[in-house]
Amino acid sequence: MQWRRHIHQNPELSFQEENTSKYVEEVLKSLPNIEVIRPAKTSVIGILKGAKPGKTVAFRADMDALPMQEESGVPYSSKVENVMHSCGHDAHTAMLLGTASTLSKMKDQIKGTVYFIFQHAEETPPGGAVDIINAGALKDVDAFFGMHVLPNFPAGHVGILPVGAASTAQDVFDLHIIGKGSHGSMPHLGIDPVVVGAAIVTALQSVVSRNVEPGEMTVVTIGKFQSGDAFNVIADRAELAASIRTTSDDTRKLVETRIKEIIDNITKAYGATYELDYISTYPAIQNDEALNSLARRSAAAVLGKDKVFDAPMMTASEDFAYYRKIAPVSFMTLGIGEGAANHNPKFTVDENALQNGVKAQVQIILDYLNK
Ligand SMILES: [Zn+2]
Numbered sequence: 543m544q545w546r547r548h549i550h551q552n553p554e555l556s557f558q559e560e561n562t563s564k565y566v567e568e569v570l571k572s573l574p575n576i577e578v579i580r581p582a583k584t585s586v587i588g589i590l591k592g593a594k595p596g597k598t599v600a601f602r603a604d605m606d607a608l609p610m611q612e613e614s615g616v617p618y619s620s621k622v623e624n625v626m627h628s629c630g631h632d633a634h635t636a637m638l639l640g641t642a643s644t645l646s647k648m649k650d651q652i653k654g655t656v657y658f659i660f661q662h663a664e665e666t667p668p669g670g671a672v673d674i675i676n677a678g679a680l681k682d683v684d685a686f687f688g689m690h691v692l693p694n695f696p697a698g699h700v701g702i703l704p705v706g707a708a709s710t711a712q713d714v715f716d717l718h719i720i721g722k723g724s725h726g727s728m729p730h731l732g733i734d735p736v737v738v739g740a741a742i743v744t745a746l747q748s749v750v751s752r753n754v755e756p757g758e759m760t761v762v763t764i765g766k767f768q769s770g771d772a773f774n775v776i777a778d779r780a781e782l783a784a785s786i787r788t789t790s791d792d793t794r795k796l797v798e799t800r801i802k803e804i805i806d807n808i809t810k811a812y813g814a815t816y817e818l819d820y821i822s823t824y825p826a827i828q829n830d831e832a833l834n835s836l837a838r839r840s841a842a843a844v845l846g847k848d849k850v851f852d853a854p855m856m857t858a859s860e861d862f863a864y865y866r867k868i869a870p871v872s873f874m875t876l877g878i879g880e881g882a883a884n885h886n887p888k889f890t891v892d893e894n895a896l897q898n899g900v901k902a903q904v905q906i907i908l909d910y911l912n913k
């Protein structure tokens with residue numbers, strides 16, 4: 543897998559994938575029957591038109607790395623200081639190049655069109671998927687597939703994620719409560735933002751327990767609550783920051799509405815004011831049932847039934863979720879053996895797994911177009 547090692551040694555951050563995209567473009571251009579387009583500055587799409595007409599299917603790989611110093615100890619470690627492929631996007635890119643290479647020689651057996659999407663900037667919202675979609679490059683696609691490497695599952699085993707929510711949506715907020723400072727012994731002359739903040743934190747606990755339907759996975763975490771400098775001074779401001787995870791659009795809206803109501807009403811009740819920055823990042827991936835079953839059957843056909851398993855929902859967020867705006871999607875995982883988690887400086891990939899990933903991708907694409 544010299545492609546993967548080359549990309550691993552030369553990682554680039556989100557929106558800066560200049561050399562990676564150039565490299566991918568060169569490899570794609572060296573393959574027969576593949577047309578290359580550049581829908582965004584650092585994204586590449588390879589298009590393979592089969593000999594016979596049919597549907598259009600897309601497989602997506604992401605190409606960006608993360609801002610961290612590699613500590614994996616592999617001989618082909620990152621040559622760039624403080625940049626590392628610790629989410630395995632190098633493996634995704636290499637596998638999809640492998641898939642493109644295999645299919646490019648099978649034009650005569652292909653009914654329809656295949657898009658190989660090499661996407662930039664998965665790791666940094668607003669994410670690269672939105673750019674590619676907005677460029678209009680994918681409007682003819684009938685189905686999207688994606689595959690993410692995941693440690694601590696057997697190397698080369700394909701994990702089919704659940705139908706429906708396969709990852710979570712993440713929203714974040716930053717709240718400044720503006721009170722009125724005073725001497726600690728004269729609370730009646732101030733408006734204490736710590737008391738207001740504490741009331742908000744307590745009330746927010748009721749969103750998951752009292753508003754969201756039981757059993758629907760939802761998390762509201764206040765990760766930051768800062769105010770004041772001295773024991774005998776009432777501060778004039780407090781800052782709270784939170785992360786919110788949901789798995790459906792309805793719950794996502796409900797949670798946002800309830801959080802805003804609680805903040806607005808409690809600050810009012812205490813005579814304080816506030817500034818709120820509520821940011822919605824990626825939605826949840828919603829896997830399609832028919833595409834999931836096809837992926838399961840195709841992967842089992844080439845790898846054997848024992849190498850395909852039901853993977854639990856990913857609690858992380860992924861901008862692959864946006865492709866569902868165009869057509870149904872199916873996102874799956876590929877086990878890469880025991881090791882450190884994604885986004886860890888010691889993250890490694892058992893490269894033996896990647897051949898299975900390519901085999902499964904090729905079969906899924908062929909089966910989708912020929913079904
Ligand atoms: Zn990641």
Ligand SMILES: [Zn+2]
Nearest residue numbers: 629631664690
């Ligand atoms: Zn990733």
